[in-house]
Amino acid sequence: MTDAPPTPLDRGAPPVVILVEPQLAENIGTAARAMLNCGLTDLRLVNPRDPFPSERANAASVGALEIMPPVRIFDSTAAAVADLNMVYATTARERKMVKPVLTPRAVGIATVEAGRAGRKVGLLFGRERTGLEKDDIALADAVVTVPLNPDFTSLNLAQAVLLLGYEWYQAADNTPPRVLESHGSPPATKDQLYAFFAHFERALDECGFLRNEEARPNMIRNMRNMWGRAELTEQEIRTLHGVVKELTTLREKKH
């Protein structure tokens, strides 16, 4: 019911994103854009195929690469994750490995907990078409797989980065699931609401709408429930008083 933004929570350090052998410069850019959408800024590349940095990557990032700190390039996955404490390998495919498999939501929660404890987490993403090599997966602590339509799983790189980043952001977010935005117009008090009920029901009595005495109590309750669900503001109550008044006046003029 408040318009003030919720107090920011301590998220700890955001996860590091490591793209292993990305092929297209554009995908580095769109991945960077998705990262920054979620507040992630540490991007590392392992042996990118296209030269980097590049104008193509910058353009695809829609400004994100200019805002983020410089992207670091490594010649092995082990070197790229050397300073991290926990590494998750993103993969859509079943591998013949005995490995914990987590959902993005579980990884988001674990990453916030790790970050708050001062530990650094990395998210590994493989090549666009072939994904991560088995040896890179074996070096990771766990696998993360996005539960989505099994009949059409072709997530592109930026979309996979977005979903992981999104879940990290949500794990420490305190946006209320539902809030009535009222932009400074306060919600009506019950006193104001009941005064409108009285005005409205008097008008309905006067015009004869409630003439069926047996049905009257139920009709009144139903309409009170309807108005109640609308979560009216003070301003809206004033508007409705005006509406009932004018409609009544119009009727009186006609008759």
Next chain:
Amino acid sequence: MTDAPPTPLDRGAPPVVILVEPQLAENIGTAARAMLNCGLTDLRLVNPRDPFPSERANAASVGALEIMPPVRIFDSTAAAVADLNMVYATTARERKMVKPVLTPRAVGIATVEAGRAGRKVGLLFGRERTGLEKDDIALADAVVTVPLNPDFTSLNLAQAVLLLGYEWYQAADNTPPRVLESHGSPPATKDQLYAFFAHFERALDECGFLRNEEARPNMIRNMRNMWGRAELTEQEIRTLHGVVKELTTLREKKH
């Protein structure tokens, strides 16, 4: 601990996606791809600027538009949502309207509940640059806004569709947050694990690693905790017995 996929849950009907005045055919295609990733198949367009259907949209959908039922085109938002019961307007920007604002997660849950009750839900997405018109938002039941980095909120159309579709999918998903994939190799029983502890600790006693009698109980407990965290399989226990045996033999040969 099981490799069998979890039983599918009743999701009810997926939400309908309505793109209002999309400008680029490519964005219709990438939105369709994101929809099908999440199992959404009912796409409706209101006055698309580029001609539709088109080869550009099909190519950008990476096959999704061919799999989905035909996209329907309408000349007003009201016509596009005429058969729906609940409509959410996606918008990143504050509007001067008194309106409930929900998170994508809350909308996902509400949509699954609505779908199970046989009600149809629509998700409205506005033009790429300018978003939804105020009149379209006023016709919707509520607004949905994605909580993300407020300093860089430039989600593109397909990404916004993906996040809403993803949350709908997750709302009725029963993938365990964490599972140890063991691909048919059963986890070790405690009896097998403790037999390995005995073998390992005997080897450490014999080589003198545990000669400090005072420290010995703690060292043993610490290593048992370490092996315990590894969630070993039967096969891995057999491998470790072999490793200890060979290391011991090597030591005996050397001496």
